[in-house]
């Protein structure tokens with residue numbers, strides 16, 4: 001296994017394959033050096049240096065000690081969460097007299113109830129994440145692997161599976177408003193809904209399902225919360241490593257490969273099979289690069305026009321998995337308003353934070369990142385018109401007849417109209433964000449945000 005571990009006094013640990021290919025200078029106090037002055041790289045387990053930009057002249061020594069302690073506590077808590085999650089997954093109830101587990105059990109009971117309706121399009125991933133104590137990605141993935149019998153089919157070791165999924169979840173940055181483990185869980189839940197589409201479900205092999213879910217769960221892992229142009233203009237080492245092309249997506253993929261190898265999840269499989277899985281995961285994750293949107297859209301449209309998609313062919317199924325993952329990645333505007341709105345706020349907040357960093361370091365502010373000029377409704381209407389709508393129109397053609405696609409298009413059109421109205425009626429971004437009473441009644445009674453906890457309408461929507 002070609003991974004490298006370095007333990008500095010700041011407990012800096014590097015475990016990714018990419019690390020072998022790059023030059024990283026370790027400073028005496030355990031910090032990393034990059035080309036961009038004035039930037040202190042955050043330390044995260046197994047993570048690449050991040051754009052969690054702190055100014056260099058902060059008290060690094062003290063910060064590292066605190067960071068180290070925090071990490072240990074976090075690991076301990078993570079371990080406790082795993083115990084809870086595994087109990088939930090095995091349907092066991094912990095018995096510890098006098099403990100405080102009663103509340104946890106109640107929460108986990110509700111999370112378990114939500115999982116029974118995980119195929120509902122109005123599944124509230126935010127609520128699910130709270131009920132699982134921030135463990136939504138691991139819990140969801142284990143559940144779906146059980147649903148599909150993937151653990152048995154691929155003879156997976158449960159300990160290794162938990163280790164892998166735990167690493168993936170932990171390597172998402174919880175401080176990112178948008179690109180965090182909840183987004184990954186949301187994309188995974190959407191992917192599950194797409195894999196269940198009647199047009200697709202009967203054609204997929206266990207390997208297809210395994211790849212689809214794994215790619216969804218890991219597709220943004222270790223995302224730094226800034227985009228590729230930012231990495232390029234700050235001369236981040238990942239940009240030069242991947243030659244300014246699909247920089248983030250390449251990093252998500254290679255990080256996933258590193259964690260697969262580190263966990264040994266696939267070590268019992270023949271080498272050519274695990275290599276094939278790694279390559280296919282790469283092809284799926286790289287397809288989420290939004291700059292390749294037109295390339296995929298045109299090919300998809302051409303296949304649909306020619307009616308030449310043959311899902312008996314592994315290559316065609318792989319292409320559809322790429323499209324499904326792309327759809328799942330940008331499906332926020334197709335969710336019910338209350339969920340959709342929260343994602344919109346989060347993604348714009350992440351853009352604005354990048355804009356603030358650019359301002360702070362005298363860099364040109366990237367498009368969509370200027371909070372004063374780029375309002376949330378304007379960003380959302382553009383995103384829906386140019387990215388989401390064209391893609392989902394083709395997805396609807398492919399899945400036809402599909403109740404889910406109809407539902408998604410219904411939400412998409414209503415949400416787009418709502419953002420358009422907000423764009424012209426509320427000039428300031430603050431007022432745009434208020435979830436005040438709107439003119440529309442909540443679409444599809446019961447669909448609005450209550451989510452899996454109790455609402456009885458989930459299964460009405462595929």
Ligand SMILES: [Zn+2]
Pocket residue numbers: 183187219220329
């Ligand atoms: Zn994503």
